[in-house]
Amino acid sequence: MAVMEGSLSKWTNVMKGWQYRWFVLDDNSGLLSYYTSKEKMMRGVRRGCVRLKGASLGIDDEDDSTFTITVDHKTFHFQARDAEERQKWVHALEDTIFRHGKGSRWEPPHPTPTLKDFDNRVSEADAYLQIMIEQTAKLEERIGMLTDPEERATCEIILKHANVMLENIKHAIVLLQIAKNTAHPMNGIYPSRPGPSNSISSIHDATTTGLVVPDMSYSSSEGEDDFFDANDSPFINSQVPSPTSLRSFDNETPTQVPPPKPCAANTITNKSRPPSIRKSSGNSGKSTNQEDLDYDALYEEDDDQDVEMENHGSVIRHLLSQVKIGMDLTKVVLPTFILERRSLLEMYADYFAHPDLFVSIADEKDPRDRMVRVVKWYLSSYHAGRKSAVAKKPYNPILGEVFRCHWDIHPKTNTANEEVVSDGPIPWCTKEQLTFVAEQVSHHPPISAFYAEHYNKRISFNAHVYTKSKFLGLSVCVYNIGQGIVSVLDYNEEYIVTFPNGYGRSILTTPWIELGGTVTINCPQTGYHCDIEFITKPFYGNRKHRVNAEVFAPEDKKSFLTISGEWNGIMEAKWADTSDTELFIDVNATNPIKKQVRPIRLQEDNESRKLWKEVTAGLKFNEIDRATNAKQFLEQKQRDEARERKESGTEWQTKLFKRAGDSDLHPQWIYTQQLKQRLPSKATNAT
Known part of the structure; x- marks a missing residue:
């Protein structure tokens, strides 16, 4: 029975482009057949078909008309006329995949219901x-x-x-x-x-269809004219249930992976862990005695084992069964083993992995040079956040969590006799150090605020980020909603920056991360501005992590500087006045400066590393139960405190940041003791 038919464009390798096809979706057979025209369809001359049993749907958040179907080691690419038409096809396909996926799901043997x-x-x-x-x-x-x-x-x-x-x-x-x-x-x-x-099975009579379903998806040219991403998902095959075919019902869920409880956000218990994971949750051979364990060292080591999702496939696919394409992932349960060993608040500190570039902004005398410096610092700030080639998820900060650190801009300099900034973010740091502090100011919605300053350079940065995730089929998109402001006090200048989206790709195999979207850097005082585009990997090419930027002078429509390259590699600059191309920055040739964090034994109870130390230890030594239990303890504590506040009618009070602005949808969060408030103004008219 055809539930939907119509025209779509399909990518072919022979033509290196899109070709018109007439598609028919048969819900009974689970086939998406395509023809060169509607007339050929009427005559039954089929060009090819896509078998939907065990298939996975994907959409591109950057393109509102294309979608993909991955099955039988192949990825088929389709293009609708517009977003509305794509939505209709995706919903119809998703329902068909779900219907046929139920019968293909692996289940342990169950006795016949009586x-x-x-x-x-x-x-x-x-x-x-x-x-x-x-x-x-x-x-x-x-x-x-x-x-x-x-x-x-x-x-x-x-x-x-x-x-x-x-x-x-x-x-x-x-x-x-x-x-x-x-x-x-x-x-x-x-x-x-x-x-x-x-048995009650005698009540049910299975429906059958006369249409023969092929074992594999095919085209009349044996696949030569199709574009496939087989290397992107080598472990997806017809025997593996797809995300859309895994929505669970109580009587269908394998006993090893029961539906997670809604209140236990982002956790999975040992009872629900498959045997393959239970085996890996034991001690790896290293001593984890709490008395002997150096928790600080656990955070400093960068030897994270790359997690391949196929090793935990049954859990991942069960978790994906909770979501539909386009769904908000805020409350979706995630397993502990894919976590990165640090909090999101600590990850934001990586914006200053090159603190020398940040403070050098204040050294420039010309506003044009300062804008270029801001752009260089900004573009260099993203590569340091990825310690592993595999995409992992940092800990979700709990409400009121705080992270503090600082950098020695000149590490060889003796700072013992230098004057400390007692009223600064970190009162034991000196005037020659860059200090950083972050706080989780809201839990629903999740909003983080962070602030950095260098006292002697008279420069600071204040930002807030609201993270929102969305499921895209075989990818996850994280929207970073908010802004940051670089304040150069000697010139009374502010540089307002926005943040790109993050994408976790190939989430069923080995996840990898990329950035996408358009961001801006604006200086209202001088009129200089910059447009930056983080380009996601196109399906018809292999280039990843590309970035383009254009820097404009006040009231100019043509940029005086164009930057292109890879945000995690080499970026080149081309100047409009000379047409010369030169190296702008090579982030891999510029070693990040290591941040300094106070030992855990001296930290307050709400500081990130102290809060998450047991989770970190469990992940480090592959003791998944230990990490999960510690994580559940923190989350339950947060829920209990929220319930107590609700019962007493009290609101949460932030400690380091205050809410500003009139917008209830996306409020701004400002550090309460910014450098510009503590220092007398000595602005100049230098240009």
Whole structure:
């Protein structure tokens, strides 16, 4: 049965471009067949087909008209006319994949359900029915006491719908009993069928279709004219259930991987861990005695083992079964083993992995040179955040969590006798050190605020970021909503920067990360501005991590500087006035300066490394149970504190940052003791 048909464009390698095709989606057979024209479809001359059993859908957040289907070691690329048409095809395909995926899901052997199981389920439904009847009765009593007409009308509508639902549930329970007695007659009430069985499977008659479903997806040219991303997903095959085919129901979920509890965000218990993971959760051979363990060293070591998702495939695919394309991932449960050994707040400190570039902004005398310096610092700040080639997720900071660190700009300089900045973010640091502090100022929505300053250079940076994630099929997108402000006090200048989106690709195999989207750097005081585009990997090419930037003088429509290259490698600059191309920066040739963090034993209880030390130790020594339990403890503590605040009617009070601005949707967060507030202004008119 064709549930949808219409025209789409399909990428082909022979033509190196898009070609028009007429597509027919057959829900019964689980096939997406395509023809060179509608007339060829009417004559039954099929060009090829895509088998949807075990397939995975993907969309590109940067392009609102294209989508992909990955199956049988191949990725097919399609293009709709617009976003609305793509949405219709994606929804229809997703439903078909889900329907056919249920039968392909791996399940451990289960005994055939018996009549006793059936009776237990019906009894359970009846018990819930009684609870609902009681709640509906209480609602009816409440309506009788209401005096406000508007509220009374609203409750009456709810009561009406509740009564309709009650009747439907009662009717369904009666029909289930009739179906049972029809299949297994009692006391001669219903006529007997030949050969009755003691299982409820005899009630169900499978539907069949006359259309032969091929074992593999194919095209008439044996795949030569199709574009495939086989190397991107080498472990996805017809035997592996796809994300869209893994939505779980209670009676379908494998016993090794039960549905996670909603309250245990981002955790997975040992009982729900498959045998392959349980084995790996033991001690790796190193001593993890808490008395002997150097927790500080755990954070400083960069020898993270790259996690390949196929090693934990059943867990990952179960987790993906909780989501649909376009869904917000804020509350989706994630396993502990894919976590990076540090908090998100600590990751933000990587913006200053090259602190010498940041403070050098204040050394430039010309506003044009200062803008170029800001751009150089900004473009150099992203590569240091990726310690591993594999994309991993940092810890979600808990509300009120704080991270502090500092950098020695000139490490060989003796700072013992230098004057400290007692009223600064880190009161034991000197005037020649760059200091950094971050705080998790909101949990719902998740907002982090961070601040950095160098006292003698009279430069600071204040930022807030609201992170929002979205599932894209085979990728995850993290939107970084917010802005940062570089303040150069000697010139009364502010450089306002925004942040790119992050993408986790190939999440079913070996995940990798890339950046995408357009960001800006603007200086309202001078009029200089910069447009930066982080370019995601196109499906028809292999180049990754590209970035382009254009820097403009005040009121100029043509840029005086163009920068291109890779944000995690070499970037080149081309000047408009000379047409010369030169090296702008090679981030791999410029070693980051190591940040300095106070030992954990001296940290406050709400500081990141102290909060997450047991999770970090568990991940380091591959003791997944230990990491999971420690993580659950922190999350439960946060929930308990939130409940206590709600019961007492008190609001959370931030410690280091205050809310500013009138926007409730995306408020700004400002450090309470910024450098410009503590220092007298000595602005010059230098240009």
